[in-house]
Amino acid sequence: MEALRARGLTKAFRVKRKDQGLGGSLRSWLRPEWEEKIAVANIDLDVGRGETVAFLGPNGAGKSTTIKMLTGILHPSSGEATVVGFTPWRERAKLAYRIGTVFGQKSQLWYHLPPLDTFELIGRIYEMKRDDYAKRREDLIERFELGPYLRTPVRKLSLGERMRCEIAASLLHRPELLFLDEPTIGLDVVVKQRIRELIRERNRSEETTVFLTSHDAGDVEELCSRVLVIHHGGLLLDEPVERIKRDVLSRKTITITLAAEVSPEELPCVQGTENVAVAGRQVRLEVDLRRAGVEEVLSGFIGRFGIEDLTVEDPPMEEIIKHIYGER
Amino acid sequence: MDRTMGDSSRTEAGKAVAIWGAGAAAFAKSAAVARITLRQMMFYKTDFLLRCAFLLMILYVFSQLWSAAYGGGETGSVAGFTLKQLLWYLVFTEALTLAAPPICSRIEQEVKNGDVAMRLVRPISYVLYHYASFLAEAALRFAIHLLAGSLVVWPIVGAPNFGYGWAALLSLSLGALTVTFLMAAAIGLCAFWIEETRGLEFVLQKLQFTLGGMLLPIDLMPDWLQRICAWLPFRAAMYLPARAAVHSGGDHLLRDLGVQAVWLAVLGAIVAVIFRRGAVKLHVNGG
Amino acid sequence: MSTGDSGGLRAIAAFLGTCWKINLASALEYRLSFALLAGMMFINNFIWLFFWNLFFSRFPIVQGWELRDVMLMWAIGAGGFGWVNLLFGNFTRIATIVSTGELDLYLAQPKPVLLHVLASRMSITAAGDFVFGLVIFAWVGERTLLGALAFALGLLLAGLLFLGVMLHVGCLAFFIGNSEGIAQQALGSFVSLSTYPSSIFKGAARAMLFSLIPAGFISYLPIGLLKHFDPWFVTAAIAATALIGGSGIALFRFGLKRYASGNLIAARS
Incomplete structure (x- = not known):
C-alpha cells in the first residue's frame, strides 16, 4: 500500500x-x-x-x-x-x-x-x-x-x-x-x-x-x-x-589545527585523502572512508605535529550533490 | 470547512445531520480557540492596565468637555440626548473601540510571513480561527472596559439605569464586534496583493471614528451626514449598540438587529470572496 | 548632555546638520511611502478638526472657545509635535533605546549622547503634522508679522514641552527597566490632553494640567498667546518649558550615570 x-x-x-x-x-x-x-x-x-x-x-x-x-x-x-x-x-x-x-x-x-x-x-x-x-x-x-x-x-x-x-x-x-x-x-x-x-x-x-x-x-x-x-x-x-x-556519505572532512605552521610538502601522505588544503596552522582534508579510516589519517599526524584542535564533519549538501553529478 | 461525511450524507435527512454535525464540530473547535486565546491574554496584563488607564483619562476628558458644552445643566437635551445619556453613550463606544484587538495587522503579518499556509494544513477554517480568537479577546476586554468606564462616568452623571437598554447593548454588541472583525479582516487579507495595508487600515479606523459615531452620536451630526452614515456599515459597529443602550425601550431593537444582519451578510460575503481569491493566489503562487 | 566637547557650539551645529541631512536623504529614498505616511497624518489631524466642526455647529461657544481657537490649538499642537519629531525623531523612543541597550551604540561615539540619540531619527509622519500646522495657521490664523511671530513662538514652546515631557518619561527606563509600553501610553495620553481646550477642566484637574502634566501650557497657547496676549501666561509657559527641559536633561544625565555603572543589567534581565 x-x-x-x-x-x-x-x-x-x-x-x-x-x-x-x-x-x-x-x-x-x-x-x-x-x-x-x-x-x-x-x-x-x-x-x-x-x-x-x-x-x-x-x-x-x-x-x-x-x-x-x-x-x-x-x-x-x-x-x-x-x-x-x-x-x-x-x-x-x-x-x-x-x-x-x-x-x-x-x-x-x-x-x-x-x-x-x-x-x-x-x-x-x-x-x-x-x-x-x-x-x-x-x-x-x-x-x-x-x-x-x-x-x-x-x-x-x-x-x-x-x-x-x-x-x-x-x-x-x-x-x-x-x-x-x-x-x-x-x-x-x-x-x-x-x-x-x-x-x-x-x-x-x-x-x-x-x-x-x-x-x-x-x-x-x-x-x-x-x-x-x-x-x-x-x-x-x-x-x-x-x-x-x-x-556518497563515505566521505568526511577533517580540519586540524596544528601547534605550528607547516608547508604542504611536510604533510604525511595517506592513501585515500584528497583535496588537502593548508592555511597557516590549519589543515583541511577529505577522507574517502572506503580507502582509509579517520584513525589512519590522524595517526599520520599524531606524534609528528602538535595538534591543538580537530573536527570531523560530514560533507555539506553542496559537496554531496557535486559528487553525485560527478558520478553521472 | 468540509469534512468527511460518511455514507449517511446521501439521503436528505442524512445531509441535514451531517451539516449539523459539521456545525457542532466547528463550534467546538472555535470554543477551544477562544479558550486558549483567553489563557494567552493573561500574559498581557500590563497592556490591559495601560489601556484601561487611557480609557479612564479619555473618558474624563470627554466628561469635562460635554459637561461644559451642556453648560453643566442636566435638564437640557440635545438631539434627544441628555448629558447623562451622552456620556454613557461615549463609555459604550469607547469600550467597544478599545476592545477590538489589532486583527488587521495580525492577518497581514501572517499573510506576509507565510504563516497562513501553515494554518491551511489544519482542519479548521482560517477565518473562523481568527474570528474565535478575536471574539474571545474582544469580549473580555469589553467587559473590563465597561467596568473601568463606569468608574469615571457614574460619579459624574449617575447610575446607568437603562433597564432593557442593557439587554439591547449586549445583544447588539456581538454583531457590532463581528462587523468590526469582518471589516478589519477584509483589509488584512488584502496583503495577498498589496505590500502595505497600513494605509487602508488607517482610513478604515478614521471612518469608524467619525462615521461610526465614536466621538459624537450620529443624531448630533448635520442631516446630510446622517444620510450618508445610514448607508454605511460603520454605524452598525458602534453607534447602534451604544444608542440602543441609552435610549431604553427597545422599540428599535429588531430593526437594528436587521441592519446588522444585512451588513454581516454583505461583509461576510466580501471576506469569503477575498479569502478564496487569496487562497487561490496562494495555491498558484505560494503567496 | 556633555558640554566639554572640543570645537564647541560650531562643531555641534555641524554635527546636527549632518544628522539631519542623512535623515532627510534616507527618508527621500522612499519618496512614495514618505508622501503616503505624511499625507496620512495630515488627513488624521484633519478628521479631528472635522469632529470639532461638528461639535461647534451644535455648541458654538464652549467656555469662551470657538471653532477657530480649537483649530489653532491643533495647528500649534500638531506643528510643535511635527518639528520636534522631524528634527529629534527619537524623542518618543528614548525608553526603547535605553531598555534594549541600543544606547551603547551612542555611548561609544564622541558626540553629546542625548543630542546624538535625539537627532538620529526623523519621523516621516511628522512632516504631515508640521505641514498641517502651517496650513491651518495660514487658513484661520492672524496673517500679520506679529501674528506669525507669535505662532512661531507657540510652535517652539509646544515642541520643547513635548520633548521635555517625553524625556522624563523615557528616562524611567533607566530606573525601572523595560518601560516601552508605559512610555507609549504616556505619549498618547499627553498628546490627547494637549488637544482639548484647557478651559473645560476645573479645580484639581486644571491644576494638574499646569503642573505635573503640563499639557495645559500647550492647549492654552491659542488663547493666552494668540487670541488675547497674556504676558503672565506667556512668561509662565516659557519658564515652565525651560524648567522641564532643564530637569529632563539633568534626569537623563543622572540616569546615564546609573546606566554606565552597570546597575541596569540586573534590572533588565
Whole structure:
C-alpha cells in the first residue's frame, strides 16, 4: 500500500521582472514583464506505507515547494499526486486529518503558554474523543519525556525541548504520514540525536510514514531508509540509504589545527585523502572512508605535529550533490 | 470547512445531520480557540492596565468637555440626548473601540510571513480561527472596559439605569464586534496583493471614528451626514449598540438587529470572496 | 548632555546638520511611502478638526472657545509635535533605546549622547503634522508679522514641552527597566490632553494640567498667546518649558550615570 505517490509533479511560478531604479519600477508596474521560473520539474515519487524517506537538496532546490504541493497548500502546474488516498489540492481539508506537519522554523505552539494548552487545542481541532485524547497525550508525554516541561511557558523552553514538544503535538492525532521540514535545524549534536531517535521510534512502533526534508546529511544517515535528492527542481537521485552511505556519505572532512605552521610538502601522505588544503596552522582534508579510516589519517599526524584542535564533519549538501553529478 | 461525511450524507435527512454535525464540530473547535486565546491574554496584563488607564483619562476628558458644552445643566437635551445619556453613550463606544484587538495587522503579518499556509494544513477554517480568537479577546476586554468606564462616568452623571437598554447593548454588541472583525479582516487579507495595508487600515479606523459615531452620536451630526452614515456599515459597529443602550425601550431593537444582519451578510460575503481569491493566489503562487 | 566637547557650539551645529541631512536623504529614498505616511497624518489631524466642526455647529461657544481657537490649538499642537519629531525623531523612543541597550551604540561615539540619540531619527509622519500646522495657521490664523511671530513662538514652546515631557518619561527606563509600553501610553495620553481646550477642566484637574502634566501650557497657547496676549501666561509657559527641559536633561544625565555603572543589567534581565 502506498502512502504517497506523485507523477510528473511540476510547479512553475510567474515572476515579475523588474528593472533597476524608479523608472524600472514604474515600467514594471505599468507593463509587467513576466518570467517563468520552474521550481519543481516533473518529479515522480513513491513512498510506501511505513517508509522513512529523506528529501534532500540545497536551499532553493524545490524541497518546500514540493512539500507544499503534497500537503495541499500549493496547486501544481501539472502532474498528479495521491497522499494517503487523497489528491492534496482538491481534498485538502480531508487530508488535513490524516497527516501531520512540523515546520522546523515555524512554531505551532502558543508562545506564552505551556505546551499542554496547545495540545488541548490540537485535540479539539482534530476532533479527538476526550478519553482517546487523554490516553494518547499521556503516552506521547511519556515517550518524549515531556513531563518536566508541560507546565512551563513555551518561551522559556530551549530549542531542543521545544522541538520535542512540536513533534509530539503533530503526532497527537495519529497521522498516517508525517511531514517534517528541517526538524533538526539549529539544534546541537546531542539534541539532534535525541530527536532522530524519537522519530525513528514512532516510525517503528506505529508505522507512521515519515517524509523528511533536510540539508543535514546526518538526519538522513541515521533516520531514513531511502534518500531522494532534488536539485534545480529535478529529482537527481532515488536510492536506498545504504547505497548512499557507501557511495556518497563515505566521505568526511577533517580540519586540524596544528601547534605550528607547516608547508604542504611536510604533510604525511595517506592513501585515500584528497583535496588537502593548508592555511597557516590549519589543515583541511577529505577522507574517502572506503580507502582509509579517520584513525589512519590522524595517526599520520599524531606524534609528528602538535595538534591543538580537530573536527570531523560530514560533507555539506553542496559537496554531496557535486559528487553525485560527478558520478553521472 | 468540509469534512468527511460518511455514507449517511446521501439521503436528505442524512445531509441535514451531517451539516449539523459539521456545525457542532466547528463550534467546538472555535470554543477551544477562544479558550486558549483567553489563557494567552493573561500574559498581557500590563497592556490591559495601560489601556484601561487611557480609557479612564479619555473618558474624563470627554466628561469635562460635554459637561461644559451642556453648560453643566442636566435638564437640557440635545438631539434627544441628555448629558447623562451622552456620556454613557461615549463609555459604550469607547469600550467597544478599545476592545477590538489589532486583527488587521495580525492577518497581514501572517499573510506576509507565510504563516497562513501553515494554518491551511489544519482542519479548521482560517477565518473562523481568527474570528474565535478575536471574539474571545474582544469580549473580555469589553467587559473590563465597561467596568473601568463606569468608574469615571457614574460619579459624574449617575447610575446607568437603562433597564432593557442593557439587554439591547449586549445583544447588539456581538454583531457590532463581528462587523468590526469582518471589516478589519477584509483589509488584512488584502496583503495577498498589496505590500502595505497600513494605509487602508488607517482610513478604515478614521471612518469608524467619525462615521461610526465614536466621538459624537450620529443624531448630533448635520442631516446630510446622517444620510450618508445610514448607508454605511460603520454605524452598525458602534453607534447602534451604544444608542440602543441609552435610549431604553427597545422599540428599535429588531430593526437594528436587521441592519446588522444585512451588513454581516454583505461583509461576510466580501471576506469569503477575498479569502478564496487569496487562497487561490496562494495555491498558484505560494503567496 | 556633555558640554566639554572640543570645537564647541560650531562643531555641534555641524554635527546636527549632518544628522539631519542623512535623515532627510534616507527618508527621500522612499519618496512614495514618505508622501503616503505624511499625507496620512495630515488627513488624521484633519478628521479631528472635522469632529470639532461638528461639535461647534451644535455648541458654538464652549467656555469662551470657538471653532477657530480649537483649530489653532491643533495647528500649534500638531506643528510643535511635527518639528520636534522631524528634527529629534527619537524623542518618543528614548525608553526603547535605553531598555534594549541600543544606547551603547551612542555611548561609544564622541558626540553629546542625548543630542546624538535625539537627532538620529526623523519621523516621516511628522512632516504631515508640521505641514498641517502651517496650513491651518495660514487658513484661520492672524496673517500679520506679529501674528506669525507669535505662532512661531507657540510652535517652539509646544515642541520643547513635548520633548521635555517625553524625556522624563523615557528616562524611567533607566530606573525601572523595560518601560516601552508605559512610555507609549504616556505619549498618547499627553498628546490627547494637549488637544482639548484647557478651559473645560476645573479645580484639581486644571491644576494638574499646569503642573505635573503640563499639557495645559500647550492647549492654552491659542488663547493666552494668540487670541488675547497674556504676558503672565506667556512668561509662565516659557519658564515652565525651560524648567522641564532643564530637569529632563539633568534626569537623563543622572540616569546615564546609573546606566554606565552597570546597575541596569540586573534590572533588565
